[in-house]
Amino acid sequence: MTSFVAAAAALTSGEPLWRTIEQPLVLRLAVTAAGLALIAAELWWFLARHGEAVAAREGERGLQEITITVDGGYSPARVRLIAGRPVRLTFHRLDPSGCVAKVIVPDFRRSLDLTLNARTSLELPAMEPGEYPFHCGMAMVRGVLEVV
Ligand SMILES: [Cu+2]
Incomplete structure:
Protein backbone atom coordinates (compact mmCIF):
# COMPACT_ATOMS: atom_id res chain seq x y z
CA MET A 1 0.00 0.00 0.00
CA THR A 2 2.83 2.36 0.88
CA SER A 3 4.39 1.83 -2.54
CA PHE A 4 1.05 2.70 -4.12
CA VAL A 5 0.92 5.89 -2.06
CA ALA A 6 4.55 6.65 -3.01
CA ALA A 7 3.77 6.06 -6.69
CA ALA A 8 0.71 8.28 -6.47
CA ALA A 9 2.78 10.99 -4.80
CA ALA A 10 5.47 10.65 -7.49
CA LEU A 11 2.79 10.96 -10.20
CA THR A 12 1.41 14.20 -8.80
CA SER A 13 4.86 15.67 -8.06
CA GLY A 14 6.07 15.12 -11.64
CA GLU A 15 9.00 12.85 -10.63
CA PRO A 16 9.74 9.92 -12.99
CA LEU A 17 8.03 6.67 -11.98
CA TRP A 18 11.16 4.58 -12.53
CA ARG A 19 14.84 5.20 -12.51
CA THR A 20 17.78 3.40 -14.07
CA ILE A 21 19.96 1.55 -11.56
CA GLU A 22 23.56 1.30 -12.73
CA GLN A 23 24.90 -2.27 -12.31
CA PRO A 24 28.61 -3.11 -12.18
CA LEU A 25 30.03 -4.39 -15.47
CA VAL A 26 30.99 -7.75 -13.93
CA LEU A 27 27.35 -8.34 -12.94
CA ARG A 28 26.09 -7.44 -16.41
CA LEU A 29 28.64 -9.81 -17.96
CA ALA A 30 27.61 -12.58 -15.55
CA VAL A 31 23.91 -12.18 -16.41
CA THR A 32 24.75 -12.23 -20.14
CA ALA A 33 26.91 -15.34 -19.74
CA ALA A 34 24.16 -17.11 -17.76
CA GLY A 35 21.64 -16.24 -20.50
CA LEU A 36 23.91 -17.63 -23.23
CA ALA A 37 24.47 -20.80 -21.20
CA LEU A 38 20.70 -21.30 -20.89
CA ILE A 39 20.26 -20.80 -24.65
CA ALA A 40 23.00 -23.39 -25.31
CA ALA A 41 21.32 -25.83 -22.88
CA GLU A 42 17.98 -25.36 -24.64
CA LEU A 43 19.49 -26.02 -28.08
CA TRP A 44 21.21 -29.12 -26.72
CA TRP A 45 17.98 -30.38 -25.17
CA PHE A 46 15.87 -29.93 -28.30
CA LEU A 47 18.34 -30.50 -31.12
CA ALA A 48 21.28 -32.64 -29.99
CA ARG A 49 21.42 -36.40 -30.04
CA HIS A 50 20.85 -37.95 -26.64
CA GLY A 51 22.54 -41.23 -26.04
CA GLU A 52 23.52 -44.06 -28.30
CA ALA A 53 21.04 -45.99 -30.40
CU1 LIG B 1 4.32 -33.21 -25.72
Missing part, protein backbone atom coordinates in the same frame (compact mmCIF):
# COMPACT_ATOMS: atom_id res chain seq x y z
CA VAL A 54 19.75 -49.22 -28.88
CA ALA A 55 19.16 -52.12 -31.25
CA ALA A 56 15.76 -53.82 -31.33
CA ARG A 57 15.74 -57.53 -30.47
CA GLU A 58 14.69 -60.29 -32.81
CA GLY A 59 11.15 -61.49 -32.09
CA GLU A 60 8.90 -64.14 -33.64
CA ARG A 61 8.15 -64.07 -37.43
CA GLY A 62 11.21 -61.90 -38.01
CA LEU A 63 9.50 -59.09 -36.14
CA GLN A 64 11.91 -56.65 -34.50
CA GLU A 65 10.79 -55.69 -31.04
CA ILE A 66 11.76 -53.02 -28.59
CA THR A 67 10.22 -51.51 -25.48
CA ILE A 68 10.56 -47.75 -25.11
CA THR A 69 10.05 -46.34 -21.63
CA VAL A 70 8.20 -43.02 -21.61
CA ASP A 71 9.24 -41.06 -18.52
CA GLY A 72 10.22 -37.44 -19.06
CA GLY A 73 11.45 -38.54 -22.50
CA TYR A 74 11.81 -41.69 -24.57
CA SER A 75 14.31 -44.26 -23.37
CA PRO A 76 15.91 -45.25 -25.62
CA ALA A 77 15.31 -42.17 -27.79
CA ARG A 78 17.26 -43.73 -30.68
CA VAL A 79 16.26 -47.20 -31.81
CA ARG A 80 18.34 -49.08 -34.35
CA LEU A 81 16.37 -51.32 -36.71
CA ILE A 82 17.29 -53.55 -39.60
CA ALA A 83 15.84 -52.54 -42.96
CA GLY A 84 13.31 -54.80 -44.66
CA ARG A 85 11.77 -56.28 -41.50
CA PRO A 86 8.56 -55.29 -39.73
CA VAL A 87 8.80 -53.84 -36.26
CA ARG A 88 6.77 -53.70 -33.08
CA LEU A 89 7.39 -50.72 -30.83
CA THR A 90 6.05 -51.09 -27.29
CA PHE A 91 5.73 -47.89 -25.33
CA HIS A 92 5.71 -48.23 -21.53
CA ARG A 93 4.32 -44.96 -20.25
CA LEU A 94 5.27 -44.04 -16.66
CA ASP A 95 4.96 -40.29 -17.08
CA PRO A 96 1.56 -38.85 -16.02
CA SER A 97 2.10 -35.69 -18.09
CA GLY A 98 -0.57 -35.29 -20.75
CA CYS A 99 2.23 -34.16 -23.05
CA VAL A 100 3.33 -37.75 -23.67
CA ALA A 101 -0.15 -39.31 -23.77
CA LYS A 102 0.11 -39.56 -27.54
CA VAL A 103 2.96 -40.69 -29.75
CA ILE A 104 3.09 -39.93 -33.46
CA VAL A 105 5.17 -41.49 -36.24
CA PRO A 106 4.66 -38.94 -39.04
CA ASP A 107 6.27 -40.95 -41.85
CA PHE A 108 3.67 -43.68 -41.39
CA ARG A 109 0.79 -41.33 -40.47
CA ARG A 110 0.34 -43.33 -37.30
CA SER A 111 -0.61 -42.05 -33.88
CA LEU A 112 -1.03 -44.03 -30.71
CA ASP A 113 -2.69 -43.18 -27.39
CA LEU A 114 -0.60 -44.33 -24.45
CA THR A 115 -2.31 -45.44 -21.25
CA LEU A 116 -0.50 -44.45 -18.06
CA ASN A 117 1.41 -47.28 -16.35
CA ALA A 118 0.71 -49.64 -19.23
CA ARG A 119 2.39 -50.95 -22.35
CA THR A 120 0.93 -50.03 -25.71
CA SER A 121 2.26 -51.51 -28.94
CA LEU A 122 2.46 -50.22 -32.46
CA GLU A 123 3.41 -52.37 -35.44
CA LEU A 124 5.12 -50.77 -38.38
CA PRO A 125 5.93 -52.31 -41.77
CA ALA A 126 9.43 -53.06 -43.02
CA MET A 127 11.35 -49.88 -43.73
CA GLU A 128 13.97 -48.63 -46.13
CA PRO A 129 17.25 -47.49 -44.55
CA GLY A 130 16.96 -44.00 -43.12
CA GLU A 131 15.80 -42.07 -40.09
CA TYR A 132 12.16 -41.99 -39.04
CA PRO A 133 11.32 -39.64 -36.19
CA PHE A 134 8.57 -40.16 -33.64
CA HIS A 135 7.36 -37.65 -31.11
CA CYS A 136 4.70 -36.70 -28.59
CA GLY A 137 1.50 -34.88 -29.56
CA MET A 138 3.22 -31.49 -29.47
CA ALA A 139 6.56 -32.69 -30.87
CA MET A 140 8.40 -31.58 -27.73
CA VAL A 141 9.50 -35.07 -26.70
CA ARG A 142 11.26 -36.79 -29.58
CA GLY A 143 12.84 -40.02 -30.64
CA VAL A 144 14.07 -41.52 -33.86
CA LEU A 145 14.07 -44.90 -35.56
CA GLU A 146 17.47 -45.42 -37.16
CA VAL A 147 17.04 -48.04 -39.90
CA VAL A 148 20.24 -49.56 -41.30
Whole structure:
Protein backbone atom coordinates (compact mmCIF):
# COMPACT_ATOMS: atom_id res chain seq x y z
CA MET A 1 0.00 0.00 0.00
CA THR A 2 2.83 2.36 0.88
CA SER A 3 4.39 1.83 -2.54
CA PHE A 4 1.05 2.70 -4.12
CA VAL A 5 0.92 5.89 -2.06
CA ALA A 6 4.55 6.65 -3.01
CA ALA A 7 3.77 6.06 -6.69
CA ALA A 8 0.71 8.28 -6.47
CA ALA A 9 2.78 10.99 -4.80
CA ALA A 10 5.47 10.65 -7.49
CA LEU A 11 2.79 10.96 -10.20
CA THR A 12 1.41 14.20 -8.80
CA SER A 13 4.86 15.67 -8.06
CA GLY A 14 6.07 15.12 -11.64
CA GLU A 15 9.00 12.85 -10.63
CA PRO A 16 9.74 9.92 -12.99
CA LEU A 17 8.03 6.67 -11.98
CA TRP A 18 11.16 4.58 -12.53
CA ARG A 19 14.84 5.20 -12.51
CA THR A 20 17.78 3.40 -14.07
CA ILE A 21 19.96 1.55 -11.56
CA GLU A 22 23.56 1.30 -12.73
CA GLN A 23 24.90 -2.27 -12.31
CA PRO A 24 28.61 -3.11 -12.18
CA LEU A 25 30.03 -4.39 -15.47
CA VAL A 26 30.99 -7.75 -13.93
CA LEU A 27 27.35 -8.34 -12.94
CA ARG A 28 26.09 -7.44 -16.41
CA LEU A 29 28.64 -9.81 -17.96
CA ALA A 30 27.61 -12.58 -15.55
CA VAL A 31 23.91 -12.18 -16.41
CA THR A 32 24.75 -12.23 -20.14
CA ALA A 33 26.91 -15.34 -19.74
CA ALA A 34 24.16 -17.11 -17.76
CA GLY A 35 21.64 -16.24 -20.50
CA LEU A 36 23.91 -17.63 -23.23
CA ALA A 37 24.47 -20.80 -21.20
CA LEU A 38 20.70 -21.30 -20.89
CA ILE A 39 20.26 -20.80 -24.65
CA ALA A 40 23.00 -23.39 -25.31
CA ALA A 41 21.32 -25.83 -22.88
CA GLU A 42 17.98 -25.36 -24.64
CA LEU A 43 19.49 -26.02 -28.08
CA TRP A 44 21.21 -29.12 -26.72
CA TRP A 45 17.98 -30.38 -25.17
CA PHE A 46 15.87 -29.93 -28.30
CA LEU A 47 18.34 -30.50 -31.12
CA ALA A 48 21.28 -32.64 -29.99
CA ARG A 49 21.42 -36.40 -30.04
CA HIS A 50 20.85 -37.95 -26.64
CA GLY A 51 22.54 -41.23 -26.04
CA GLU A 52 23.52 -44.06 -28.30
CA ALA A 53 21.04 -45.99 -30.40
CA VAL A 54 19.75 -49.22 -28.88
CA ALA A 55 19.16 -52.12 -31.25
CA ALA A 56 15.76 -53.82 -31.33
CA ARG A 57 15.74 -57.53 -30.47
CA GLU A 58 14.69 -60.29 -32.81
CA GLY A 59 11.15 -61.49 -32.09
CA GLU A 60 8.90 -64.14 -33.64
CA ARG A 61 8.15 -64.07 -37.43
CA GLY A 62 11.21 -61.90 -38.01
CA LEU A 63 9.50 -59.09 -36.14
CA GLN A 64 11.91 -56.65 -34.50
CA GLU A 65 10.79 -55.69 -31.04
CA ILE A 66 11.76 -53.02 -28.59
CA THR A 67 10.22 -51.51 -25.48
CA ILE A 68 10.56 -47.75 -25.11
CA THR A 69 10.05 -46.34 -21.63
CA VAL A 70 8.20 -43.02 -21.61
CA ASP A 71 9.24 -41.06 -18.52
CA GLY A 72 10.22 -37.44 -19.06
CA GLY A 73 11.45 -38.54 -22.50
CA TYR A 74 11.81 -41.69 -24.57
CA SER A 75 14.31 -44.26 -23.37
CA PRO A 76 15.91 -45.25 -25.62
CA ALA A 77 15.31 -42.17 -27.79
CA ARG A 78 17.26 -43.73 -30.68
CA VAL A 79 16.26 -47.20 -31.81
CA ARG A 80 18.34 -49.08 -34.35
CA LEU A 81 16.37 -51.32 -36.71
CA ILE A 82 17.29 -53.55 -39.60
CA ALA A 83 15.84 -52.54 -42.96
CA GLY A 84 13.31 -54.80 -44.66
CA ARG A 85 11.77 -56.28 -41.50
CA PRO A 86 8.56 -55.29 -39.73
CA VAL A 87 8.80 -53.84 -36.26
CA ARG A 88 6.77 -53.70 -33.08
CA LEU A 89 7.39 -50.72 -30.83
CA THR A 90 6.05 -51.09 -27.29
CA PHE A 91 5.73 -47.89 -25.33
CA HIS A 92 5.71 -48.23 -21.53
CA ARG A 93 4.32 -44.96 -20.25
CA LEU A 94 5.27 -44.04 -16.66
CA ASP A 95 4.96 -40.29 -17.08
CA PRO A 96 1.56 -38.85 -16.02
CA SER A 97 2.10 -35.69 -18.09
CA GLY A 98 -0.57 -35.29 -20.75
CA CYS A 99 2.23 -34.16 -23.05
CA VAL A 100 3.33 -37.75 -23.67
CA ALA A 101 -0.15 -39.31 -23.77
CA LYS A 102 0.11 -39.56 -27.54
CA VAL A 103 2.96 -40.69 -29.75
CA ILE A 104 3.09 -39.93 -33.46
CA VAL A 105 5.17 -41.49 -36.24
CA PRO A 106 4.66 -38.94 -39.04
CA ASP A 107 6.27 -40.95 -41.85
CA PHE A 108 3.67 -43.68 -41.39
CA ARG A 109 0.79 -41.33 -40.47
CA ARG A 110 0.34 -43.33 -37.30
CA SER A 111 -0.61 -42.05 -33.88
CA LEU A 112 -1.03 -44.03 -30.71
CA ASP A 113 -2.69 -43.18 -27.39
CA LEU A 114 -0.60 -44.33 -24.45
CA THR A 115 -2.31 -45.44 -21.25
CA LEU A 116 -0.50 -44.45 -18.06
CA ASN A 117 1.41 -47.28 -16.35
CA ALA A 118 0.71 -49.64 -19.23
CA ARG A 119 2.39 -50.95 -22.35
CA THR A 120 0.93 -50.03 -25.71
CA SER A 121 2.26 -51.51 -28.94
CA LEU A 122 2.46 -50.22 -32.46
CA GLU A 123 3.41 -52.37 -35.44
CA LEU A 124 5.12 -50.77 -38.38
CA PRO A 125 5.93 -52.31 -41.77
CA ALA A 126 9.43 -53.06 -43.02
CA MET A 127 11.35 -49.88 -43.73
CA GLU A 128 13.97 -48.63 -46.13
CA PRO A 129 17.25 -47.49 -44.55
CA GLY A 130 16.96 -44.00 -43.12
CA GLU A 131 15.80 -42.07 -40.09
CA TYR A 132 12.16 -41.99 -39.04
CA PRO A 133 11.32 -39.64 -36.19
CA PHE A 134 8.57 -40.16 -33.64
CA HIS A 135 7.36 -37.65 -31.11
CA CYS A 136 4.70 -36.70 -28.59
CA GLY A 137 1.50 -34.88 -29.56
CA MET A 138 3.22 -31.49 -29.47
CA ALA A 139 6.56 -32.69 -30.87
CA MET A 140 8.40 -31.58 -27.73
CA VAL A 141 9.50 -35.07 -26.70
CA ARG A 142 11.26 -36.79 -29.58
CA GLY A 143 12.84 -40.02 -30.64
CA VAL A 144 14.07 -41.52 -33.86
CA LEU A 145 14.07 -44.90 -35.56
CA GLU A 146 17.47 -45.42 -37.16
CA VAL A 147 17.04 -48.04 -39.90
CA VAL A 148 20.24 -49.56 -41.30
CU1 LIG B 1 4.32 -33.21 -25.72
